[in-house]
Amino acid sequence: MGRLRGLCLVPFGFLLFFSSAFIGVPGALAWSKEGHVITCQIAQALLEPEALEAVHHLLPDYVNGNLSALCVWPDQIRHWFRYRWTSPLHFIDTPDNACSFQYSRDCHDSHGVEDMCVAGAVKNFTSQLMHYKEGASDQRYNMTEALLFLSHFMGDIHQPMHVGFTTDEGGNTIELRWFRHKSNLHHVWDREIILTALADYYDKDASLLLQDIERNYTDGIWADDSSWKHCDDIPQCVNNWAKESIQIACKWGYEGVKPGTTLADDYFDSRMPFVMKRIAQGGIRLAMILNKVFADSEEGSATVT
Numbered sequence: 587m588g589r590l591r592g593l594c595l596v597p598f599g600f601l602l603f604f605s606s607a608f609i610g611v612p613g614a615l616a617w618s619k620e621g622h623v624i625t626c627q628i629a630q631a632l633l634e635p636e637a638l639e640a641v642h643h644l645l646p647d648y649v650n651g652n653l654s655a656l657c658v659w660p661d662q663i664r665h666w667f668r669y670r671w672t673s674p675l676h677f678i679d680t681p682d683n684a685c686s687f688q689y690s691r692d693c694h695d696s697h698g699v700e701d702m703c704v705a706g707a708v709k710n711f712t713s714q715l716m717h718y719k720e721g722a723s724d725q726r727y728n729m730t731e732a733l734l735f736l737s738h739f740m741g742d743i744h745q746p747m748h749v750g751f752t753t754d755e756g757g758n759t760i761e762l763r764w765f766r767h768k769s770n771l772h773h774v775w776d777r778e779i780i781l782t783a784l785a786d787y788y789d790k791d792a793s794l795l796l797q798d799i800e801r802n803y804t805d806g807i808w809a810d811d812s813s814w815k816h817c818d819d820i821p822q823c824v825n826n827w828a829k830e831s832i833q834i835a836c837k838w839g840y841e842g843v844k845p846g847t848t849l850a851d852d853y854f855d856s857r858m859p860f861v862m863k864r865i866a867q868g869g870i871r872l873a874m875i876l877n878k879v880f881a882d883s884e885e886g887s888a889t890v891t
């Protein structure tokens with residue numbers, strides 16, 4: 587953790603840099619733009635007043651308090667020199683066919699540097715945000731960056747193929763067809779399933795999809811799953827979320843998929859519910875963490891520069 591935390595020190599000039607980073611940068615890897623946006627919209631709607639105030643305070647003015655507007659930002663900057671160190675933080679490579687996650691075994695980058703994986707990142711940025719209440723007196727961390735990274739990585743850790751096998755890079759090297767066009771297994775879970783759902787069921791309107799997901803956990807099929815909202819031990823919970831992902835990846839992601847295959851209706855119909863559920867869990871759990879870290883802020887709207 588210490589190593590990762592040290593790398594996160596970017597106290598000066600961040601907002602300026604950050605503004606220009608956001609404007610006009612196309613493309614996204616990992617839970618598509620839609621997946622991340624919906625995750626963050628779900629989370630923001632569940633924030634308690636103190637957390638909502640803190641989030642508003644930390645976001646740059648030009649997004650008008652809308653967290654979801656910047657939830658894709660970590661994907662947009664991950665290949666920039668300044669942020670290249672964040673690239674391994676979007677995923678976890680687990681041993682091929684092990685179908686399990688062990689933090690000490692699996693959470694490292696390709697050079698073996700510990701904590702450099704999405705589970706390490708969620709833990710690290712959560713603990714950074716715990717310092718928010720210390721306000722301007724604590725300059726070790728950039729709280730705005732920590733908020734955006736945490737919000738993004740809570741999405742990624744819930745995307746099952748982000749906790750995938752090492753050799754195929756979480757399905758990235760498994761090339762196939764999604765209906766008629768070329769794709770790969772990782773991308774199917776990042777984006778294809780969501781886009782097909784939007785086109786087939788929601789008139790390409792992501793806000794309708796969001797409403798559907800929200801209905802499912804307020805009074806629909808997930809209404810009884812209140813365990814999603816609870817966590818007594820965040821590091822342990824984070825490990826469990828990664829385990830859930832690799833288990834879904836094994837059972838539903840990789841299952842029956844060979845390179846060169848064509849995935850279509852059968853795969854879409856049976857996997858879409860998992861994608862929607864993972865987005866919901868990511869959003870609900872992100873809200874849970876933000877409500878925890880920003881609760882009982884001694885200074886109310888602490889000033890962070």
Ligand SMILES: [Zn+2]
Pocket residue numbers: 615616617660661676738742
């Ligand atoms: Zn990502």
